[in-house]
Amino acid sequence: MADYIVRATAADNQIRAFAATTKELVEHARSIHNTSPVATAALGRLLTAGSMMGSMMKGESDMLTLQIQCNGPIEGLTVTADSKANVKGYVNNPNVMLPPNSQGKLDVGKALDLGVLSVIKDMGLKEPYVGQTHLVSGEIAEDLTYYFATSEQVPSAVALGVLMNKDNTVKQAGGFIIQLMPFADEAVISRLEEKIKEITSITSMLDADMTPEMILEQVLGEFGVEIMERIDTKYSCNCSKERVEKAIISIGKKDIKEMIDDNKPIEVNCHFCNTNYVFEVDELKQLLKKSR
Structure with a gap:
């Protein structure tokens, strides 16, 4: 199945949401960079976020860069995306190897450790917009949730996941970004917060072969989800x-x-x-x- 993003609204436009399946593009990144499993997971999460955040931009030639500078053994990551959800990226140390974390999962947080997340939006103005926040966990989804809340003042829930096969190829990858609009009423806000807490993990949804539409239906179904658009996303480098x-x-x-x-x-x-x-x-x- 080709990778794609769905853009949706819910609760009479009080909620906007994006969900993506990105297995093919993350596997492509793994194969060209020959990344270790933990580096694949970190880069795959950031690529997935980049594809969704790229698709949020309005201008034809707008560009987004997500950059993580960190003191963990992965040494940093860079992802860029355009408004058509073409995305590309690399890790500074693709060979980083770490034992699994206490839950038996790939330890992305330890691979990144302390650092800074920069979000750079080049929208054709004199200077690009740059938002920066400290990494709160190094798990990337939580770091972006914190970025949206502090730099853009948009309450958001970000979930990103990459599942690996035993042969270290990518089994599944994807995620979602759910955001509250400024005019959302208190009842919607508190119910959405409860709903987000009920989600076990994005990886379990991906493991169950849930499509982006199914993921949003599970999370936002009671709010009346309306799918607005389906956007193809792919790994694409424009070098020549x-x-x-x-x-x-x-x-x-x-x-x-x-x-x-x-x-x-x-x-x-x-x-x-x-x-x-x-x-x-x-x-x-x-x-x-x-x-x-």
Whole structure:
């Protein structure tokens, strides 16, 4: 089944909700980055959040970046998404290995440990919007819940999950973001809080092969869920040799000349999709002519 997101409202528009299934894109990320199980879980959660948060943006060319800088052994993660829910990302240390936590689950919290979550929204203005919060648990969903409450003043419930097969491929991945609108009345707020507490875990829902629609029905059914839109989401990197050429030109004549003087081809790696671009010395000479 192709990955997708559903956007919904409930309780007469007092609640807005997004739910996603992201197994294919998380497995694609695992395969290109060769991530360990705990790194796959961490990156998969952030990619899932990025795809949903990207789809919340309105402008055609709006871009979202989720960045975690942390002092745990994973050393940090970066995910970017556009408003069409195309998403890509990487972890700084894809090989991190840790024993399971006390519940026998992949210990994402320990892999991240203390750190900062940055949410950067580039909406074509002079300066991008940057919101930052400290990691509250390192489990990513709780950290984003805290971010929405403190930086955007939007009471939210975020759930993100990645389930692995015994051969370390991705079995299931997905999640939801449920948000209260500013005009939500007290009865809706308190009932939703109760309902969220009743949810055992997103992973158990994913393990039961529940679709995004079924997940939202289970959580918000009593509030009258209305599915507004279904959005395809996928792992997509827009790097190209032309873009890398522009990046090399931008570093300036002096550095390009030093590369040429080394008389060896250079190799530039894209962090997001692990593609290597090789530039021969003659190509570097052409780029030198174009640089300032």
